[in-house]
Amino acid sequence: MGTLILLRHGESAWNARHLFTGWTDVGLTARGEQQAMRCGELLREAGLVPDAVHSSALTRATRTADLVARSAGVRGKRIAAHWRLNERHYGALQGREKSDVLKEFGEERFRLWRRSYDAAPPPVAEGAPGDVSDDPRYAYAPRTLLPRTESLADVTARLLPYWHEAVVPDLRAGRTTLVVAHSNSLRALVAHLDRMSRQEVPGLNIPTAMPLRYDLGEDLAPLVRGGRYLDPPAAAAAAAEVAAEGFRSSRATR
Numbered sequence: 001m002g003t004l005i006l007l008r009h010g011e012s013a014w015n016a017r018h019l020f021t022g023w024t025d026v027g028l029t030a031r032g033e034q035q036a037m038r039c040g041e042l043l044r045e046a047g048l049v050p051d052a053v054h055s056s057a058l059t060r061a062t063r064t065a066d067l068v069a070r071s072a073g074v075r076g077k078r079i080a081a082h083w084r085l086n087e088r089h090y091g092a093l094q095g096r097e098k099s100d101v102l103k104e105f106g107e108e109r110f111r112l113w114r115r116s117y118d119a120a121p122p123p124v125a126e127g128a129p130g131d132v133s134d135d136p137r138y139a140y141a142p143r144t145l146l147p148r149t150e151s152l153a154d155v156t157a158r159l160l161p162y163w164h165e166a167v168v169p170d171l172r173a174g175r176t177t178l179v180v181a182h183s184n185s186l187r188a189l190v191a192h193l194d195r196m197s198r199q200e201v202p203g204l205n206i207p208t209a210m211p212l213r214y215d216l217g218e219d220l221a222p223l224v225r226g227g228r229y230l231d232p233p234a235a236a237a238a239a240a241e242v243a244a245e246g247f248r249s250s251r252a253t254r
C-alpha cells in the first residue's frame with residue numbers, strides 16, 4: 001500500500017476574513033501560497049514526494065496542489081481535479097462572516113451547522129449566487145448531484161465514490177498519494193477512515209496547509225488512528241484556531 005497524504009489547501013482570501021466559503025471559488029492569499037510551498041518542502045524532507053496528486057476542483061485546492069507538487073519536486077505528473085473532493089456546500093451561509101452567523105443564530109445552531117454529521121445549513125435558492133447547477137465548470141457532474149447545501153453526511157456520500165474509484169487504486173499500486181481538499185471534505189474522509197462515531201465528529205478540525213500522513217492496511221484501515229501530522233505541534237495549534245473560528249472576530253484579530 002502506498003502512503004496517503006491528506007492536505008487542506010493553504011490560507012484562502014476568505015479564510016483570512018473568516019467568511020463561510022464552501023463552493024465559492026476564491027484564491028489563496030500570499031501567505032497561503034507560501035504555506036503550500038513549505039508543504040512541498042516538508043514532503044520532500046520526509047521522503048514523501050507524491051507519485052499521484054488528487055485535488056478538488058476549487059482554485060484554492062488546485063493552486064495548492066500545483067505549488068506543493070512543484071516545491072516537492074514532482075515532475076510531469078497530471079493533477080487530477082474533481083468536484084467530489086470539493087468543500088462542503090455551505091448553502092446560504094456562503095459569503096457570511098462566521099462571527100455574524102454565530103451572533104444571529106446562537107452557539108448551538110452554529111456548532112450543529114459547522115461540525116455535526118447530519119445538519120445542513122439552509123440551501124441557496126435555485127438560480128441564486130451559490131447555485132452551481134448551470135456552472136460550466138461542473139458540466140461533467142450529474143446535474144442532480146450538484147448541491148445547494150450539504151451536511152457532512154452528504155459530503156461523505158458524494159466523496160466516497162471518488163475515493164474508491166480514483167484514490168484507492170493509486171494506493172493499491174503502491175503510490176505515495178496526495179489528496180488536496182478542504183476542511184469538511186477532509187473531515188468526511190478522516191471520519192470514514194477512522195470509523196469515527198457521531199459523537200467524535202464535532203471535535204475533528206483540519207488545519208490549513210498541514211500534511212497529514214496515513215498508512216493504511218489492505219482493508220484500508222489506518223495503522224495509526226488519526227494519522228500523523230508531519231509537524232504535530234504546529235498542526236495542533238492550527239487546528240485549535242480553526243475550532244475557535246467565529247468565536248473570535250476576524251476584524252479584531254487582523
Ligand SMILES: O=C(O)[C@H](O)COP(=O)(O)O
Nearest residue numbers: 019020021022087114183
Ligand atoms: O468553507 C469554509 O467556510 C471553510 O473552508 C471551512 O469552514 P469550516 O472549517 O468553518 O467548516
